[in-house]
Amino acid sequence: MPKQQPSPQAMDDAQLKVVDHAITVAEDVISDRFHLTMAAWKKYRYDIRGLKDLRPEEILADVFAQIVRYGRPAPPDGLRMGDFYRICLMDHNILAALNRDDRLELYPLMVYIITHELIHIVRFYTFKQFFHAQPEEREAEEVRVHQLTFDVLRKAHPAGMNPVFEFYAEHRREGAIL
DSSP: OOOOOOOOOOOHHHHHHHHHHHHHHHHOOOOOOHHHOOHHHHHEEEEOOOGSSSSSGGOOOOOOEEEEEEEEETTTTTTOEEEEEEEEHHHHHHHHHHHHOTTOHHHHHHHHHHHHHHHHHHHOOOOOOHHTTTTHHHHHHHHHHHHHHHHHHHHHTTTTTTHHHHHHHHGGTTOOOO
């Protein structure tokens, strides 16, 4: 009988509270940077799920998070179909990185990851980037979003960000086309 693979490690309740705080901070810095009101945020339909709430097909082995786009039923006015984005957090990969690198802490890493993913969502909704871009354009977009994430968080000064900025330094380049 084949050996069953162990389930990936999900975050515990204390870690999920840290993630909730990071979400609040990320939404605030995004609101400031992109001048988003509460009404504007309501138009950006998304949710954020951790490992224990993900479908098997949403789980990846080599990233900290991914965005999955789903179509939503048309609103009652029937005028348009809405997209819905899910930020899928890969708890197992995030926790493994924290175990490998003593400089990283959960809170600043989560602020960075969630800010990064929310910038993608804002760019999708404002048509600055297409979700189904070609691979070459996706790579260029990643550089742009890492640079935007760095710029936004550098100005906001959340605690403990310097090790995270160093961790992601190779993913951005100064002067990226935004």
